[in-house]
Amino acid sequence: MPVEPPIETPRSLGEAYAALSESTAEAQITPIAGGTDLMVRITGEIGAPPERLIDLWRLDDLRGIAVDGPAISLGALTTYMDIRRSAACREHLPILVEAAATIGAAQIQNRGTLGGNIANASPAGDTLPVLLALDAEIVVGSARGERSIAAADFWTTYRQTALAPDELILRVRIPLAGDREAHFRKIGTRRAQAISKVVLALAWGDGGPSTRWRDVRLALGSVADRPIRAPRTEAVLEGSAPTPEAADAAAEALAAEINPIDDVRSSADYRRTVAARVVHRIVRDAGGW
Ligand SMILES: Cc1cc2nc3c(=O)[nH]c(=O)nc-3n(C[C@H](O)[C@H](O)[C@H](O)COP(=O)(O)OP(=O)(O)OC[C@H]3O[C@@H](n4cnc5c(N)ncnc54)[C@H](O)[C@@H]3O)c2cc1C
Numbered sequence: 001m002p003v004e005p006p007i008e009t010p011r012s013l014g015e016a017y018a019a020l021s022e023s024t025a026e027a028q029i030t031p032i033a034g035g036t037d038l039m040v041r042i043t044g045e046i047g048a049p050p051e052r053l054i055d056l057w058r059l060d061d062l063r064g065i066a067v068d069g070p071a072i073s074l075g076a077l078t079t080y081m082d083i084r085r086s087a088a089c090r091e092h093l094p095i096l097v098e099a100a101a102t103i104g105a106a107q108i109q110n111r112g113t114l115g116g117n118i119a120n121a122s123p124a125g126d127t128l129p130v131l132l133a134l135d136a137e138i139v140v141g142s143a144r145g146e147r148s149i150a151a152a153d154f155w156t157t158y159r160q161t162a163l164a165p166d167e168l169i170l171r172v173r174i175p176l177a178g179d180r181e182a183h184f185r186k187i188g189t190r191r192a193q194a195i196s197k198v199v200l201a202l203a204w205g206d207g208g209p210s211t212r213w214r215d216v217r218l219a220l221g222s223v224a225d226r227p228i229r230a231p232r233t234e235a236v237l238e239g240s241a242p243t244p245e246a247a248d249a250a251a252e253a254l255a256a257e258i259n260p261i262d263d264v265r266s267s268a269d270y271r272r273t274v275a276a277r278v279v280h281r282i283v284r285d286a287g288g289w
Contacts, residue, residue: 004042007032007053013061016168017143019054023165031056031168033077034111036104037120062115062170065089070176076115076169084109093174095182095201099130105192115169121159121226124196126186128155128227132219133182133201136174142167155226180215181206181286185278189265196222197266198275202282204237209288212239218279223260223271232257233279242287250283251276 010016016031023029030050032038034057042049056062062077065086072092074083080100083089089097103109103117103126117125118138131138131151138149140163149162156162163169182203188194199221204213216237218230233253240246260271 005030005050005053007055009055009058011058013059013141013168013170016054016056016059017141017166020166020168021143025165027051028165029054031119033057033113033116034079036108036112037116037122056115056168062168067092067176068173071173072176074114074172074174076113076118076171078114080104080109080112080114081106083114092176093134095134095184095203096127096130096174098184099126099186099201102126102186102188102192114172118154118172119161119163119169121155121161123158123224123226124199124222125227126196126199126221129199129201129219129221130182130184131172131174132227132229133203133217134174134180135217136172138172139170140167141170146170148173152229158225160226177205177215179206180204183282185282187274187278195265198222198260198271198278200275200278202279206286209286210241212241213237214239218254220258220275222265223258223275228258230254230257237283242283244284244287244289247280247283247287251280254279 008019010019020029029052032053032055041047063075065074065078065088067088072088080103083100084097114127117127136151138154140147154162180203184201186199187197201219203217205215216234218234220230221227233250236249236253255272255276258272258275260268262268
């Protein structure tokens, strides 16, 4: 029988930081938020189980969604249901609302958090391409203070992040951009409770169907060891209008740029082909042809 790890329940961020300051790479204290990823690991059947847990659920400092100057800020404990119900997210981040609605089903959306998705660092984490495409910053903290990490620098290799063992994710800041268009697409086996075969977010500064795109960001999940941007395909679309030629060139560039793997969920060929077709379709829809 697996032994349940001891769990601490700090009442303030200071208490949480104090507990986590004893955490090292060798003897980790593991934060638990919604537990939807962590509880799956608790039996030890899929890798080493956590040895000591620290429960974040009562830390109200990690909650809340607010427009904060030129950005929107979402606390690490923001659940998918919070995102779906938030008027600020529906107004400013419809792409994140759309992504949240595809995650798990109602139980997971009520309990799973944005901070947990980020820290869990699955290459298939559905919010992660959205955060990359929107130039999000992950604000983290410890007893040593706070720092901001660009989403582009956060996931360092397979399931590894730039977080130190004593650091918590506090919130995510996403810059607001008035004329930004952003599109999300998840391809899974079914409409709910599906792990992505390919998940993709494409964002650009937009002046209408015939104007040239700028600040293009294309991010994907489930096609590499971590969520990635596709800079060569972005460069093809940067400065282009959404024409049939641009769509063809972007699809070709993306198929050449990504190098997905075959696994139980999908083949590399399928992932490459589908990712390219999805980008083609988004450009086509934007061009209205
Ligand atoms: C049935 C099922 C369906 C799912 N469907 C999807 C899906 O469609 N798409 C998808 O992307 N995911 C899915 N998931 C995975 C999971 O629900 C999400 O990744 C969720 O966002 C995890 O959040 P959590 O709060 O439950 O994290 P937890 O399980 O509490 O923690 C996950 C990891 O993050 C760390 N952590 C959590 N919060 C913090 C913090 N603030 N600071 C530092 N570290 C932290 C924990 O230590 C742990 O390593 C599914 C899971 C299940 C069980």
